[in-house]
Amino acid sequence: MTDLTRHERRKLDTRRRLLEAARQVIAARGYEATGVLDITEAADVSKGTFYLHFKDKEDLTRVLIHEGFEELRQRVDPYLTANRTLGQIKEAIRAVFHYSAENRDLFRLMLGHQASAELNLMAINYYAEFVEHLLRQEGTAGRTSALQSELVAQFVAGAGVRLGLWWIEDDHGLSPDEMADFLFQFLTEGMSNVISVAGLDTGTL
Amino acid sequence: MTDLTRHERRKLDTRRRLLEAARQVIAARGYEATGVLDITEAADVSKGTFYLHFKDKEDLTRVLIHEGFEELRQRVDPYLTANRTLGQIKEAIRAVFHYSAENRDLFRLMLGHQASAELNLMAINYYAEFVEHLLRQEGTAGRTSALQSELVAQFVAGAGVRLGLWWIEDDHGLSPDEMADFLFQFLTEGMSNVISVAGLDTGTL
Amino acid sequence: MTDLTRHERRKLDTRRRLLEAARQVIAARGYEATGVLDITEAADVSKGTFYLHFKDKEDLTRVLIHEGFEELRQRVDPYLTANRTLGQIKEAIRAVFHYSAENRDLFRLMLGHQASAELNLMAINYYAEFVEHLLRQEGTAGRTSALQSELVAQFVAGAGVRLGLWWIEDDHGLSPDEMADFLFQFLTEGMSNVISVAGLDTGTL
Amino acid sequence: MTDLTRHERRKLDTRRRLLEAARQVIAARGYEATGVLDITEAADVSKGTFYLHFKDKEDLTRVLIHEGFEELRQRVDPYLTANRTLGQIKEAIRAVFHYSAENRDLFRLMLGHQASAELNLMAINYYAEFVEHLLRQEGTAGRTSALQSELVAQFVAGAGVRLGLWWIEDDHGLSPDEMADFLFQFLTEGMSNVISVAGLDTGTL
DNA sequence: AATGAATGAGGGTTCATTCAT
DNA sequence: GATGAATGAACCCTCATTCAT
Structure with missing residues (x-):
């Protein structure tokens, strides 16, 4: 009550x-x-x-963005157990794409860099932190350096956000799950397939 | 003259x-x-x-961004022959990081989403186009669909820009070449190494 | 209330x-x-x-001019019955001169052509319409053509405005009623008296 | 030469x-x-x-207006002998209307109150002076007071200018001579004809 | 005499913010 | 708590005028 x-x-x-x-x-x-x-x-x-x-427009927007990430995390957390598997991460990524499809306006505001410089910075940090949360595995502290995991987080966040924004602007006929799987594949396997298909000579590496 | x-x-x-x-x-x-x-x-x-x-502030900024991409392309083009190899692409990426280190202000303006919505859109398109230019291989038309190459371009652009911006804000002791190589490795091989190191169980995939 | x-x-x-x-x-x-x-x-x-x-300066000025003509009409209307006589018109003209003496600033603004081209046009039309209102006699429709009454209105408006503006700049010791009577006399009798006094030879007409 | x-x-x-x-x-x-x-x-x-x-825009415009009145005077002067008749004045008025038809732009600038307050004042004074010049009869000094002739000049100038501007904006099918004769008639005879036609009761004067 | 790049005062207008009601 | 009239700093932009060439 x-x-x-x-x-x-x-x-x-x-x-x-x-x-x-x-x-x-x-x-x-x-x-x-x-x-x-x-x-x-x-x-x-x-x-x-x-x-x-x-207090002002920025204050309100901060709340909006904060709420957005809270909701996103609640959508994603059920998939993440302490001992998480790659399969769980894949599901989590799918959940993110579903969320972005259902909240296009807010997603754009959160990650579309439309807000003030300060808010954008806040949002990007939120997202990188969110990604670290996604990838973090309990009991592995020290196995990967803090620097390395930050690099990974930035990489994943950048690629994910960009694909997400590109997709909510025009889905090009792709479903949320297709987008998620595509992103997941690239993240795990890299683009060697794509690249080799493109005919690049890998012999000189 | x-x-x-x-x-x-x-x-x-x-x-x-x-x-x-x-x-x-x-x-x-x-x-x-x-x-x-x-x-x-x-x-x-x-x-x-x-x-x-x-004409106005936006007009000037447009020129600034345009010039930036022109210069970036001139820095990168020497590495890109018609029949390009992965090694060349690696060199090109290194060139981009060197450029961003030498032109931090401009790089931030070009890709830091600080400008107006319209200019940001212009910049992001410039960059995606730049990435397609980077990855495009002559004589392979049709091998990859337009949609697929656009997906790849967005992925690469997003990851690259984010790492670049993160790095020019604070280099964390990393050299341009280290950054480039890191990005290149992730792009080509994906993050399976990192992920397996992180102890994620891959068995359920 | x-x-x-x-x-x-x-x-x-x-x-x-x-x-x-x-x-x-x-x-x-x-x-x-x-x-x-x-x-x-x-x-x-x-x-x-x-x-x-x-909305802007012009908007305000429009209101000012509109109010001025409203007030002027209220001052003049009591003298104008449906079946009006020349004597009533004379009184109405006197009322106009009294009004202009009491509202020099506004009168100058209304008819002094100080405002923008558009506002001046509006004012001149207001005034010509006002003069037509003054001279219009019920039940005489058709007796004078529309063209002729417009000509008369322009003539009267032009002469009246000019004398009014001249007078409020410097009254030359003339009272409102004297000015009105002077104008009324000229309008009704023309200037034959004055002209003949001036010694013009009328023989050749 | x-x-x-x-x-x-x-x-x-x-x-x-x-x-x-x-x-x-x-x-x-x-x-x-x-x-x-x-x-x-x-x-x-x-x-x-x-x-x-x-010196500035106003300076140039002054010259323009000055030249206009000079030309107007040259057009009119031939009709005005020392001992002038009403017939001559009628011809002079006709000449003014012909001039205004041939120089609409300039006429509007001279008398349309488009210029600055100062220039408008100058122009109106030019015109009043011009009218006095038109009506002045040699050897009659003292017959009419300075005040009276100024009143007449303002009256004539006001009526003439207004009719002229009205007419060059839209001639309503009237020729220059018709306009001139109309003005001349009103000036000499007043509007008693028109007014009586309009059915005004003159009995109470 | 002619040029046109540079000047800078001043115009109109918007809008985040305050405060008396 | 809600209101909205009032505020005034800050903005963009124009344009008459100057002056080095």
């Missing part, structure tokens, strides 16, 4: 409406192009009310 | 000073946070002069 | 102050020479407030 | 081209909306050259 007074419920409701409105309008117009007025109008709330709930 | 009047040389000189100033100041403060006034002050030129040379 | 919240009254008050300030400052400096800043400073209001109430 | 060096001829030529260009472009766009650049481009002359010949 959430024992909230009507006041408190009303307040939370307003806050939520601002978040939803911002999510939509920012996705539609871009972060910089969106004014506080655009958000409050979409939320059917007065301009002043905004500042009752958020 | 240079059949320019002094007038014309003077004008080009001013234009160049604006470009250089913009490059530095945008890299330092970010695209959106940079006003035209910041640029002209850094160039020690009056505000009106800016509009004599460029 | 006035079912306005204090908020609304406050807003209308600010609007009115802007209109009054604009009226004075435009009359003093001219339309083109007056900046929005001049108006807001005279109204003791911030620059941004202006755009809360008016 | 105009003994001008090529230099001098060239200079005068440039000056004339600027004047012609200004006349056209100001007529087309209006005085305020016309920039110096618009004029120099139309004259196919560099921007700096403008300031070699004129």
Whole structure:
């Protein structure tokens, strides 16, 4: 039983409406192009009310991005047991693509570099951390150096984000699972297949 | 040779000073946070002069990014013969990392998603096209589908850009060649080594 | 009666102050020479407030001119019954001169051609329409052609405006009624008296 | 024999081209909306050259208006002998309408209140003076007071200018002579005819 | 005399933020 | 808590004018 007074419920409701409105309008117009007025109008709330709930536009966006990653993690965590297998990771990647398909606006905002420089940095770090979380195996500390795992995380995050953004803009007829499997294959096997198919001479390596 | 009047040389000189100033100041403060006034002050030129040379801030930035990719391509092209080998591609990737180390500001501007949404899109397309140029092999048309090569290009571009940006922010003691080789290894072989080292159980795949 | 919240009254008050300030400052400096800043400073209001109430300078001026003609018509209408006499018209003209004496600034703005080309055109049309309203007699439709009454309106408007502007710049010791009677006499009798006094030979006509 | 060096001829030529260009472009766009650049481009002359010949835009426009009135006076003077008759004045008025038809652009600039407040004042004074010149009869000094003749001049100027501007915008099928005769009739006889036709009751005067 | 690159004051306008109600 | 009128700093951009060539 959430024992909230009507006041408190009303307040939370307003806050939520601002978040939803911002999510939509920012996705539609871009972060910089969106004014506080655009958000409050979409939320059917007065301009002043905004500042009752958020310090400024960046503050609200931070919450939006944070919530996005929280949700993403909740979607992915069920697949990740302590002793995880490659098969689990594959499922996790599929879950990420499903999530991005269902939350295109938010995904774009989280990872499309539309927000301010600071927020983008925050988001990218969130994602790299998320990837490390994905790949991290308990009890293997020290087997791979911190540097190496960060390199891997950046690599995976970069490739994954780019493919994800490319795909939600136009799916080219590919399903979430196809995208995930494609990414998974490249990550595990590299592109030697593709490259050899392309006819590159590997003899001089 | 240079059949320019002094007038014309003077004008080009001013234009160049604006470009250089913009490059530095945008890299330092970010695209959106940079006003035209910041640029002209850094160039020690009056505000009106800016509009004599460029339509607006975006116009100038477009030139900056375009020039960056032109220069990058010139650095890379010598390594790419018609019948290219994997070894050549490795050299090309090394050249890219050397370039990014020598032009950190510009590289950040080109690929750091600091500019406007439109310019970022332009830059990302430039880069994907650049990667396709890198991987394209003559005489293999049809062997790989257009869709597949676009997927590969997005994958490579995403991973490469992210590693590059991560590295120029803090090199973590890694040389350009080490970075390039790391990227090259991952691209060709995938991360099976790393992953197996991490102790992931591959049995269930 | 006035079912306005204090908020609304406050807003209308600010609007009115802007209109009054604009009226004075435009009359003093001219339309083109007056900046929005001049108006807001005279109204003791911030620059941004202006755009809360008016789209731009032209918008405000349009309101000013419109209000002026509304007021003028209200001053004049009591004298004009359906079956009007020349005597009524004389009284109406006197009312116009009284009005112009009491509202020199606004009169200059309305008819002094200081505003933008578009506004001047609007004002001149207002005035010609006003003159037609003054001279129009019910039940005489068809007796004078539309063309002829337009010619008359232009003639009367031109002469009246010019005399009015001349007079409010320097009254030369003439009272409003004297001016009105002078204009009325010329309009009704023409200038044959004056001309003959001037010694022009009328024999050759 | 105009003994001008090529230099001098060239200079005068440039000056004339600027004047012609200004006349056209100001007529087309209006005085305020016309920039110096618009004029120099139309004259196919560099921007700096403008300031070699004129102090500023207002200076050039002054010359334009001055020339216009000079030409107008030359057109009208032949009709005006020392002992002038009403018939001569009628011819003079006809000449004015012919002139305005042939020089619509310039006429609009001279009397259409498009220029700056100062220039408009200058023009209106030119015209009032022109009208006084038209109506002045030698040897009658003192018969009419200075004040009275100024009143008449303002009346005639106002009515004439308004009719002229109305007519050059759309001639409504009326010839210059018809316009002139119409104006002449109203000036001499007043509008009693028109008014009585309109059915106004004159009994109460 | 002619050029046109450079100047910089000043214009209009937007918008994040405050605060009295 | 909610409102929205008011604020004013900051922005982009234009354009009359200067001056070295």
